[in-house]
Each structure stands twice: as C-alpha cells, then as structure tokens.
Amino acid sequence: MKRVVFPFAAVPGQEKAKNALLWNLVNPKVGGVLLSGEKGTAKSTLARGLAVITDGQKVVELPLNVTEDRLVGAVDFSRALLDGQSVLEPGILMEADGNILYADEVNLLSDFAVNALLEAAASGRNVVEREGISCAHDSRFVLIGSMNPEEGKLRPQLLDRFGLYVEVEGEKDVSMRVEIMRRRLQFEQDPQGFLRRWEGETLRLKKKVLKARELLPEVSVTENVRNLAASLAADAGCCGHRGEIAVVEAARAAAALGGRKLPNTEDIREAAKYALAHRAGGCPSVVSPVSPGNDDSEKDGEQEENAGKSRSPEDGAKEQDQELSSESGQGENGADTQNPAASETGKNPEDGRNGPGQEEESKAQRNGSGKASGWNDSADRAGEAMDDDGDLQEGGETFLIPRWQEAAAVRKICQGSGRRNLIRSKDRQGRYVRYRPAGEEKISDLAFDATLRAAAPFQNVRDKRDCAVAIRRGDMRIKIREKRTGGCILFVVDASASMGANRRMREVKAAVLSLLNFSYQKRDRVGMIAFRKDRAELLLGITRSVELAQKKLENLPTGGKTPLAAGLNLAFEVVMGLKTREPEADPVIVLVSDGRASGKKEKNSSPFAEALRVAERIGNRKIRAVILDTESGFIKFHLCDRLNEKMRGTVVTMEELRAEGIVEAVRGSG
C-alpha cells in the first residue's frame, strides 16, 4: 500500500536534523544518523520524507516487529513447494541495498535485529546461510534511526554505527508552532494539493542534493582539515577513528551542499557537533548497558565472529581504517574488539546494569531538580519526633534521581534488581523473533513459516497424500519469543518501634522513595511488605503501579516489635509464588532493616536465629537479595552482615548512601 508522505521540504524548523539527513543523502560515507528526542517532533516525518528528494532511492522501513526471515531473507517456501527450487526470498536488508534504511524506535528493536543490522552495516553485505540456502549479497544503506530516550537506551555498538547524532526538540517559538499546525492541517485536509504546492520547493532541494552529489568527488580534504577533525575528536574524548571519519565526511557533504570544493572551518565545526557528541567520553543519554544475561553475550560474540568471517577482502578502505583503529586500541577478545564503546562499558561490569544517568539528570533538571513535593509530607510526618540538627531538614528533603545511577552503592541495589532488558520468554507471550528446531519436546508454539521452509526441500521425495506439503517431525520449528520486562523489586521494610522512634525511618522512607522513583522510570514492578508488632503484612502485591507503593510507604505506620523472620518468610512466599506464575521473572528482595529482630521466643531459638533460618532459605533458592542496612550509632552489631552471609546478597549501608549523596537533603522552597 502506498501512503502519502508529508514533504521533507515542508517541515518547518528542525534545521539540525535536516542538515544531518541531507549530508547523508549527499555522501553515504557519513554513516547514517540517529535522531533522538521527545515524541511528536517530526523525527519520522523527516526520515520518511527523504525519499522524494533523492534520485529514486527508497526509504525502506524496518518495522519493530520484524522477524528474522523477513529481515535477512529466507528460502521462499512457496517456490520450494511448487517448483522444487531453493530460491532466496529477499529480506529487508536486500531491499535496503542502495537505499535508505529507516528504523523507527530503534532502541526497541529486538536483539537479533540489532545484530543483523550491525553485521550488515559493518560489512556492507548480508550473508544468508540457512535452510539449504547459501548466498550473500550487497547490503549498503544509509541507516537512519529515531528514538525517544525515555523509552530505553541503545546498545553502544549500535550507537557507534551511526555517523551522526542529532537531538531533536520541539520548537519553543509561537509563530513557528503556529506554522507547524497550519501546514500539518493543510496537509491532512488535502494531501495531494499540499504536495503540489510544495513541489517547487521539493524539486529545488532535490536539485541541490544532486548537484552536491556531483560535486562531492571533487571536494578534497587537506591535511589541515584532517588535523582539525582529529583534534576535535580527541578533545571530545572519542575513542577510535570513526568519529573523525564521520566529521570529515560530513564536512565534505556540507561543503558540497554549499558549492565549495574545500570544507571550511565552519563546515568542520558544524559536522563535529553532530559526529562527536555520541562518541565523546561519557556517551549521551542514549546508550544502554551491555545486554545482561549469558545468552546475549554469547550471541554478541557469535555475531561478531560471523561479521569477521563474512567480511570480504575487497570491502573498502573505509572499513579497513575502522578495523585498524579499533584493533590498535583494544585487545583481541571477542565481542569487544570491534567496538571501543562496548569495551569501554565492558571494562567496568558494575556500569552494566543501570547505564549512564545523563538522561534522568537532564530530565530532573528540567523538572526543577527532580523535586517531588508529595514526598515532603510523609517525611514530615515520619520525622515529627526528631530533632533538626542533622543533615536532614524539616520539610523539603528529597533526593536527586541521577545520584542513584552514579553511585556505586545504588548500582549494587539496582544490579540486583533483575534483568531490565529483553529476555527470552518461555510462555507464548512476547514477540516472535526467530525459531529453533523442536527436538523431542511437545510442540505448543509452532513457527509455521519456519516449519514450512524446513520441509520444503524434501517435498519431491515425500508422500504428500492430499496436501501440498508433507511435514515430518524433524521439520518442526518452534518460535523463540522475546519479551521486554522491567525488574521486579519486593521491598521488605522494618516498621517496628525502633524505626519510628528516631529519624531513621525518615531517611529510610526517603531512600526507598528514591529507589521507587528509579523503578518508575524503568517500568519495574514493585511490591511491599512491612513487618511490625507480631506479624508481617503484604502491603502491596507485585504491581506495576509504583504510585501505589509510594502511597503505601507514605502512610506506613510504625511501632511494636520487630518480627524480622516473619517479614522475610512472607517475602520468600511472595517471591516463590511469583516465580511459579512467571518462571522468567527474576525478582529481588530489598530488605530495609538494621538486622535486629525481636518478638516471642520460640522454644530454643532467638528471633534472630529464626530470621537467619529464613534468610538461608532465601539464599538457597538463589533469590536475589539486597539488604539496606539502617543500623546507626557508635556501637554496631553488624547483624545485617550476618544475615547476608545466609542470603548471599549485597549489603548497602545508609552511610554509603549518605556518603554518595543519596541520602542528601535538598532544602525545599517551603
């Protein structure tokens, strides 16, 4: 189905994005562009609109829910069944050859799709080696991606593949916004008429691009230009040479568009703005942690290996350059060799889980230092009885969200909080991305297309009875599905008198609220258990509504004894229940306690010994656990450490949090 696309030339504003896109049209060596920014800022409109200003190039879209066979290509089962021929049915990577490949919401793409994309982008070729088909074809394309960083981060390998990076923002100018409305409505009311009205402008732009393309081979790069690019890249702290290559190529494109045969300083500086930001030392907001989980890293390794194999010797000098640069910079081990950014992250495994926090930081700043006034009330209530001399001030304490991510202590907590990424889904939910042979198991989720392809080559020797196809057990393929999940955190909070009596509860609430805030952004699920008096209570079953958890916490009453064992026991039950229902869930227990237990003595066992026993059960089941140790004062019993020996989790102390500025009061306006 053809659809009418809003003309590129008619998009008001967004000059940065337009420049970056045009440079890529003029000079594919720029290496693509990633448009990142808030929703509703014409990212997709610009990308889709590119087609009309090129000379017959298409914008091939990569849908989010693409399956492997359609992306890389697969045997055409229909031809195989009917004609007995093994023919490749080309996938999107072939269609994209010589064209523009546009991936909307590129940060939400399946891992396999990202891998395939990276492989093709690196080698310029797509190799199909499956189902009795063995072939390779060119797959050189301008890669355009768009994403909203709120939705999740991008793998560093993929980010590095984009030559340019542009942050797109909404216009803040009234007349500009009016113009945007006007044009959009005109377009919707009469698309064809609108296209006609903009035909002249579109044609002018198209000519400009064509002229620049013709000029490009004559645009030369002097030693000076190269040096400037290199020094800019070095200043920006880029590793590898991809950054400066992108700068030079983009500057050439800019010069060509301007009708100059030599890029001037302005061209280079302009190009550097787009080419270096995402490669600079602390990458911008869009990078995701390296995929956690063994599966993924294995896959990455495998993929890189394949990429190495498939690369043919005549693959162009540019690629060689990049190879050289990464090889000289890094070791020779597996997935990291090709990719400076990846190994950068890889060096410090603790960085892995939560990724850089710039995005949250900038968001928090926009929101007025991330202050949530709702928190103050609770803190006040909790802290009514306390004095005011400490580092906590009455009315107005809250915690800056970004600190959570920078701090090592928090990393410990969040690392425990499960895999926040794509996981293999074992039930029938999730996105079907690829398949595997069925083996001996009972088949419930048949990948029919793959099964047909597997059966196809044998049809001429099989008895088909009345059907067009004869399928045998060995042909059966099962779907592999991926599901995006957040983490799952079960808070177990000590609400006994000792907590309420001093100001600890106030700190604890604030710290937990900060964690909740973090979960909110990650779309984690949370639950909450409180223990006090004679029992533990499930205040909140596992839910996605982090707001509810926050309300429960605010209104948490304190007092009574400390039935720690009961709290842990309930947590154990909740977690086991969840694991039964959702085998792939990987919840983490966050115990907020000073480790003290009190209450009725069992026959010959103290309440603490009882708690140790439950802790051991949790540890034995390999349930992830973090203890937020709230013990304070001069004399410490380090009970939490003893608990943790059994739970085999991580202990984080309030002091650590305080030292890292997490439990840090920010004076409010009131």
Add this chain to the structure above:
Amino acid sequence: MEQKKGYCFTAIVGQEDMKTALILNVINPGLGGVLIRGEKGTAKSTAVRALAELLPLREEVKGCRFGCDPADEAHLCDECRERLEKGEELETVYRPMRVIDLPVSATEDRVVGTLDMEYAIRTGRKKFEEGILARANRNILYVDEINLLDDHVVDVLLDSAAMGVNTVEREGVSYSHPAAFILAGTMNPEEGDLRPQLIDRFGLSVTVAGEHDVRRRVEVLRNRLKYENDPEGFAKEYEPKQQELRERILAAQKRLSRVVYSQEIMELIARICIQLEVDGHRADIMMLKTAMTLASYNGKTRVEKEEVMQAACLVLPHRMRRKPFEEAGFDLSLVEEMMN
C-alpha cells in the same frame, strides 16, 4: 441467534466528557482515538458499542477483507486497487460501523495478521491472513485495559493508529493494508500507567468516575432496568433522541471541512502548549483539530475560544509532563488565565 438490541447512546446518564470525546472521534476520525481512564462499571464499553449502533450504515466494497470505502480511492487496499485498475466495477454493500474488540490476551500475530497456514498447507502458496487490525479498518477498535496489553502489542497498535496503515514483515509474509480505525482504549490507572510515548498517541483522554449523585444513580438504574425488561420498547422510546443526535453528527461531519480558525486561535494554542511544557507538537495539532471538530459539532463554522478551552481539557491532561508520583499536573486555571 438474533442479537439483542443494544443500549441507546442517548440513554446513557452523565459521563458527558466521554460521550463528547467519542462523538468527536466519529465526526473526525483523524483525532486519534480516545483513552478512557476510570474504574470498572462506568458504562465505558456500553457507550462505545451504543455509539457504533447509533451511526447510519455506510458503503463498503463487497467482499473486501478490509471493508474499503469505494469513495476514498486514496486509501484502498491493494486488492481493491488492483480490481479497479483492471477496470472492474467495485460492487458495494451497506454495513454498520462495528466495534472490534481486542482482548488483553491477544498475541501479536492475531493483531497484525500472519501467514495463512491452512492455505499454505493446501496449496503451498503464501497468503496473508488478516488480523484484528484488518477488521478494525474504518471501525472502532475497542481495547479494554490497554495498560495491561503486552508493550510490543501496544507498539504496533499505536503505530498503525497513527499511520492508518498496518505493515507486516514477519513469518514469511510481507504485506501492508489500510488500518484506519478509531481507537478507544480503557484503563484503570491503579493498575499501572501506559508508557508516556504511547499515551501521547491518543488524541483525547477523559476520566470517568461512577455517578455519586443519588438522583443520577437512580436514573441510571431505572434506565437499565427499563432496557432489560423491554429492549424494543426502550429503543422506540429513545428513537427521536437517537435520530436527533445522528443527524447532528452527520451534519457536523459535513460541516467540518468548512470550519475555519484565525491566526489568534492558533497562537493561543501554541502559547498554551509552550506554557504547559508539553513534549513535541502533537498536542498543538490535536488541540486545533479537536477545537475544529467541536465547533462543527456545536453547529459553528469558526473556532472560538470556548472550543479551544474545551479541547484543552480533552487533549492536554494526558500529555502533561509528569513528575514521578505526582498526580498528572493539568492545571485548567492556567489555561483559563491565558484565555483572557
């Protein structure tokens, strides 16, 4: 089995915001659907179904899997276009607008469509088997508890809703077809919110609550019982009102293209959106379109401030940049202030 006559839209007591939002979407399907937030038992589903039933029959290409509109050549599916290009006359039938349900358990292949297995086994050929989005073309797609849908299903849903086209590149099929539907999603905010990115794709949102006024509650009850006892009689009683609304909607549909707006109105909208710091430009565009549709519904051909005001209440609340744990901060008084 003969279907029981549905409830009358005009007999629904209260819930004016929801009713208006739904009607506006019917008048102008370009509004991008409505998200209804609220607790259970607040006539959400009843209203959606009753509205579809209220509307007159419309023309469809006979035998088309996507219910193409023969008058709208720009949005014909490939199959209809091919027939047209071969010089075939497209035969038409009259059918009512339907409400297509999308259950929370729906898998992606059921939603977007997939390879037709049976056909492949019988003939060895590929055929696209249409999914829920195909049936939803030109109809209302009703998604109860949309916040509980798998994220990736919601992704494709909203993508299609925005583009009016469903593109399938999976399981051996490569196909695209028209999927222009009115998306009506409901959710109970207590069970977790939709991702902001997705919520932004909904044109309008309304919050419904149970009626707390005793007299109104009694009226709700009385109407319901009357309907259950005698659906036919009930329908007859409300037919004049139904007819009146039907005509009003049809007139508004016709009038819509003649509705004009001034520079001041556009500036006002832009200023409101800047002041409230909404992300991107979708809110501006939606607000203007909603105000135009409202004007048309109100029998006018010029957008005035009151329409902008009303549009703001439908378009902005779910687009406010939310600080975690704060109630969505839509401040109507701020908009009011700017009006004057």
